[in-house]
Amino acid sequence: MNKPLDPAATVTRSEVEDFLYxxxxxxxxxxxxxxxxxxxDDASYYVPPNDKPDADHRFxxxxxxxxxxxxxxxxxxxxxxxxxxxxxxxxxxRLITNVRITGVDGDTISVAANFSVFRYRRxxxxxxxxxxxxxxxxxxxxxxxKIAERRAILDAEELGPLGAVSFLL
Amino acid sequence: MLDRRSENGRANGxxxxxxxxNMTFSVHRKVFVSPEILEDEHRAIFDKCWIYVxxxxxxxxxxxxxxxxxxxxxxxxxxxxxxxxxxxxxSCRHRGAIVCREREGNTRQFFCIYHGWAYNTDGxxxxxxxxxxxxxxxxxxxxxxxxxxxxxxxxxFYFANFDRDAVDLHTYLAxxxxxxxxxxxxxxxxxMEIISGTQEYDIxxxxxxxVENSVDDYHLVTTHSTWLNYMRNSGVNVTPAKGHLLxxxxxxxxxxxxxxxxxxxxxxxxxxxxxxSVYGEEAKADIDAIRRELVARLxxxxxxxxxxxxxxxxxxxxxxxxxxxxxxxxxxYPLAPxxxxxxxxxxxPVEETEAQRARRLHAFLTFYGPGGFATPDxxxxxxxxxxxxxxxxxxxxxxxxxxxxxxxxxxxxxxGHLRVFxxxxxxxxEARP
Numbered sequence: 196m197n198k199p200l201d202p203a204a205t206v207t208r209s210e211v212e213d214f215l216y217x218x219x220x221x222x223x224x225x226x227x228x229x230x231x232x233x234x235x236d237d238a239s240y241y242v243p244p245n246d247k248p249d250a251d252h253r254f255x256x257x258x259x260x261x262x263x264x265x266x267x268x269x270x271x272x273x274x275x276x277x278x279x280x281x282x283x284x285x286x287x288x289r290l291i292t293n294v295r296i297t298g299v300d301g302d303t304i305s306v307a308a309n310f311s312v313f314r315y316r317r318x319x320x321x322x323x324x325x326x327x328x329x330x331x332x333x334x335x336x337x338x339x340x341k342i343a344e345r346r347a348i349l350d351a352e353e354l355g356p357l358g359a360v361s362f363l364l
Numbered sequence: 365m366l367d368r369r370s371e372n373g374r375a376n377g378x379x380x381x382x383x384x385x386n387m388t389f390s391v392h393r394k395v396f397v398s399p400e401i402l403e404d405e406h407r408a409i410f411d412k413c414w415i416y417v418x419x420x421x422x423x424x425x426x427x428x429x430x431x432x433x434x435x436x437x438x439x440x441x442x443x444x445x446x447x448x449x450x451x452x453x454x455s456c457r458h459r460g461a462i463v464c465r466e467r468e469g470n471t472r473q474f475f476c477i478y479h480g481w482a483y484n485t486d487g488x489x490x491x492x493x494x495x496x497x498x499x500x501x502x503x504x505x506x507x508x509x510x511x512x513x514x515x516x517x518x519x520x521f522y523f524a525n526f527d528r529d530a531v532d533l534h535t536y537l538a539x540x541x542x543x544x545x546x547x548x549x550x551x552x553x554x555x556m557e558i559i560s561g562t563q564e565y566d567i568x569x570x571x572x573x574x575v576e577n578s579v580d581d582y583h584l585v586t587t588h589s590t591w592l593n594y595m596r597n598s599g600v601n602v603t604p605a606k607g608h609l610l611x612x613x614x615x616x617x618x619x620x621x622x623x624x625x626x627x628x629x630x631x632x633x634x635x636x637x638x639x640x641s642v643y644g645e646e647a648k649a650d651i652d653a654i655r656r657e658l659v660a661r662l663x664x665x666x667x668x669x670x671x672x673x674x675x676x677x678x679x680x681x682x683x684x685x686x687x688x689x690x691x692x693x694x695x696x697y698p699l700a701p702x703x704x705x706x707x708x709x710x711x712x713p714v715e716e717t718e719a720q721r722a723r724r725l726h727a728f729l730t731f732y733g734p735g736g737f738a739t740p741d742x743x744x745x746x747x748x749x750x751x752x753x754x755x756x757x758x759x760x761x762x763x764x765x766x767x768x769x770x771x772x773x774x775x776x777x778x779x780g781h782l783r784v785f786x787x788x789x790x791x792x793x794e795a796r797p
Binding site: 242243244245246247250252253254255256257258259260261264265268269271272275277278279280281318352353354355356357358359360361 | 467468559560561562563564565566567568587589590591593594597598705709710718721722725726728729730733734735737739740741743744745751
């Protein structure tokens with residue numbers, strides 16, 4: 196008999212925090228194949244446009260709206276030395292705070308967090324600082340937590356001096 | 365013969381040098397770095413040419429407005445309450461403050477928070493608090509917001525001109541109109557719309573480099589090899605045609621008045637209406653239906669022209685409409701000699717279904733924009749160019765000679781269409797008295 200799991204008993208904020216910190220470490224160290232391993236087989240990744248942060252990617256032009264197929268292609272691209280926007284790869288450092296579990300629905304856990312991502316490039320004396328909020332949908336699986344949806348919402352009114360979002364934000 | 369080794373590395377003092385004897389075309393790199401030349405461009409180009417303001421679909425209803433910079437000026441692009449489209453200088457007639465601070469919205473008035481002057485949506489003055497303090501005969505009615513000197517449109521694309529004496533927009537657009545038509549014909553009713561969501565980003569490079577880059581097909585194979593890989597991995601045939609750099613043989617064209625375009629047989633898919641595997645099998649029938657509507661409305665030949673060619677259109681000086689993997693409208697403006705701000709949108713037929721719109725937006729992001737698979741590499745290329753141009757004194761000439769000496773067609777991988785821009789630039793900036 197399938198009795199719904201008691202969510203409070205199955206996931207804690209510290210578990211979620213550990214998971215996000217592990218993900219941040221993989222991204223900052225460009226271990227992108229390992230990062231793909233954190234995703235579900237139907238995962239999606241969104242960066243909404245700065246002027247419509249809460250919009251739906253089916254009706255609004257996003258900065259990034261990847262399904263899993265394109266996300267895997269994005270990783271292939273990012274690992275290629277001919278990905279000129281990221282060669283040599285940016286040095287990034289992401290600080291993640293204010294982590295909260297905002298909802299649990301069956302095996303899906305909604306998570307909110309704030310981020311500050313510093314991106315350093317050669318020949319750029321000043322880092323480009325990406326500040327905003329993450330919205331995750333995590334799945335509890337037999338292999339631990341997996342990312343089903345990942346949304347990075349920037350606070351800047353426009354990308355402006357941030358330029359391109361060529362790395363995984 | 366022009367003296368290429370004269371003083372200061374300049375040939376006869378000119379920045380754009382077309383050497384018909386040796387069949388070379390060179391541009392002096394000072395034009396990408398000099399604050400004085402940027403100032404000349406502001407006066408000779410941006411104050412004289414028709415500059416893109418916005419699309420009618422952005423301000424559909426009376427009272428709708430958008431604010432943006434047009435040729436460096438803060439502008440309110442709005443539809444007044446009587447339904448007329450306006451472009452008003454966003455600056456209070458009293459002391460100059462911005463009177464409309466939101467990016468977009470709908471309003472009954474524009475209001476200055478400094479002293480409370482208020483304006484109607486047609487720009488006329490609505491209220492001046494305490495106006496009894498002004499002397500008798502004070503021209504209160506004459507204190508409306510200043511309109512741009514000229515505002516005209518072609519098929520809902522609105523342009524401003526800060527020169528009252530400029531030729532009319534339709535004359536100015538010359539052969540570019542035909543290429544706008546090819547975009548607009550994608551809509552059964554001839555109505556295209558700017559889709560919600562704005563991409564605004566800076567490139568640390570001179571603005572003219574983006575004009576070149578937007579229509580330069582020579583760079584595609586090297587700069588965008590990862591995008592080509594993505595297409596190949598997705599089952600799209602991107603093998604170069606025999607004897608060519610690209611999968612299809614396309615052309616670069618001079619449209620008059622400094623406007624130019626590429627005109628390429630499509631290989632990379634088009635939401636209207638050429639299926640590629642990236643869209644998924646389930647999209648095939650729908651793309652076929654779009655195609656049938658085109659043929660029924662326009663005939664086979666015109667439908668093929670609309671659906672089977674990709675065109676990167678540059679309207680002098682700073683508007684680019686790329687009708688390729690999707691349609692993008694983008695304009696850009698120099699903030700400094702080595703810095704530009706780019707604003708870009710997606711454009712689509714108003715009739716599109718939800719599925720068609722979603723497919724168009726997905727196709728857009730395969731290539732275009734600051735998170736796309738190609739645009740960030742263009743940004744990288746232009747920023748590398750600008751970094752290299754710091755040595756303009758030692759390495760003073762940029763080369764644009766590809767295709768020189770050909771008597772007829774210029775390929776999209778030649779530079780004949782880029783030279784069209786530079787000749788117009790030279791005519792306006794260098795030929796001034």
